Amino acid sequence: MKRVHALEVEDLSWFPTWLRTCLTNNLVVFARLLGVNAVLGQLVVDALKEAKLTKIIDLGSGSGGPLPEIHKTISGQKGLEHIKLELSDKYPNPKAIAFFNQSTDTNIHYREQPVDATQLGTVGPGLKTMVNCFHHMRPPQARAILKSAVENKEPILIYEMGGHVTLPLPLWLLGLPIGFTFVFIIGMITSALVRPFTWKHLMFTYVLPVIPFFFAWDGQASMARLYRDADLDELLSGLESSDYNWEKGYGRVKRGSRLGTYLLGLPK
Numbered sequence: 001m002k003r004v005h006a007l008e009v010e011d012l013s014w015f016p017t018w019l020r021t022c023l024t025n026n027l028v029v030f031a032r033l034l035g036v037n038a039v040l041g042q043l044v045v046d047a048l049k050e051a052k053l054t055k056i057i058d059l060g061s062g063s064g065g066p067l068p069e070i071h072k073t074i075s076g077q078k079g080l081e082h083i084k085l086e087l088s089d090k091y092p093n094p095k096a097i098a099f100f101n102q103s104t105d106t107n108i109h110y111r112e113q114p115v116d117a118t119q120l121g122t123v124g125p126g127l128k129t130m131v132n133c134f135h136h137m138r139p140p141q142a143r144a145i146l147k148s149a150v151e152n153k154e155p156i157l158i159y160e161m162g163g164h165v166t167l168p169l170p171l172w173l174l175g176l177p178i179g180f181t182f183v184f185i186i187g188m189i190t191s192a193l194v195r196p197f198t199w200k201h202l203m204f205t206y207v208l209p210v211i212p213f214f215f216a217w218d219g220q221a222s223m224a225r226l227y228r229d230a231d232l233d234e235l236l237s238g239l240e241s242s243d244y245n246w247e248k249g250y251g252r253v254k255r256g257s258r259l260g261t262y263l264l265g266l267p268k
């Protein structure tokens, strides 16, 4: 397997919750700016319709990720009006919990207890989604998730918004200073667009730029961690089944170019 499990600060249990929240807030903005919501939204709708499901259980939701906005859009569509969305994380985000669980939209709920994506079989029925989260799993955990999906006939949609960027590892290493600087600047831009606005977020972006620094760090590390096509084939090897179907591909924006990669597993 070519991926490298580079260190992401988000994975450290002692990493401050407020800073983790800031990073995932920036990620929500970045995904929206890239157009992930429309691309992923279509994949979610297709999966829900094909598997005839009425609930989405998102794993590794962070600050919510793209799914709450997607939910808003799809629940306006005929036949999808009553779709429920359950958000969850190994490190549940207190601000997101307060925001979603106190909202008037009772179709969205954030689980207050930690939910570990590696315990897929325990999370309950519905379409499991992992958005920008699967690369946090080491290969044995990633394989265990896919195996559990097949064995328990669990529908699962895995999406990685950086998956379409394919850089061989040596090139990635060579380009690190440029890549880091680029994502650092994105961190500065996205910080300005995070809502609700907080002084802490602005201070740790523009006075002491801790947020863009870690945003760039984790962004670069995640590019090394992503499971590329061949890595996914390796993970899926032996998991073919006559009553379960795997499909993988690229997310596509309207004009056809690639945005992210997905792996969809559905029971037949």
Ligand SMILES: C[S@@+](CC[C@H](N)C(=O)[O-])C[C@H]1O[C@@H](n2cnc3c(N)ncnc32)[C@H](O)[C@@H]1O
Pocket: 010, 011, 024, 027, 028, 031, 059, 060, 061, 062, 063, 064, 065, 066, 088, 089, 090, 091, 115, 116, 117, 118, 130, 131, 132, 133, 136, 137
């Ligand atoms: C890069 S963030 C993505 C957040 C969100 N899905 C998004 O797209 O904005 C990855 C998230 O995965 C969570 N995570 C890491 N390992 C996990 C695990 N084993 N089970 C559940 N969540 C996990 C982290 O806490 C973090 O919130």
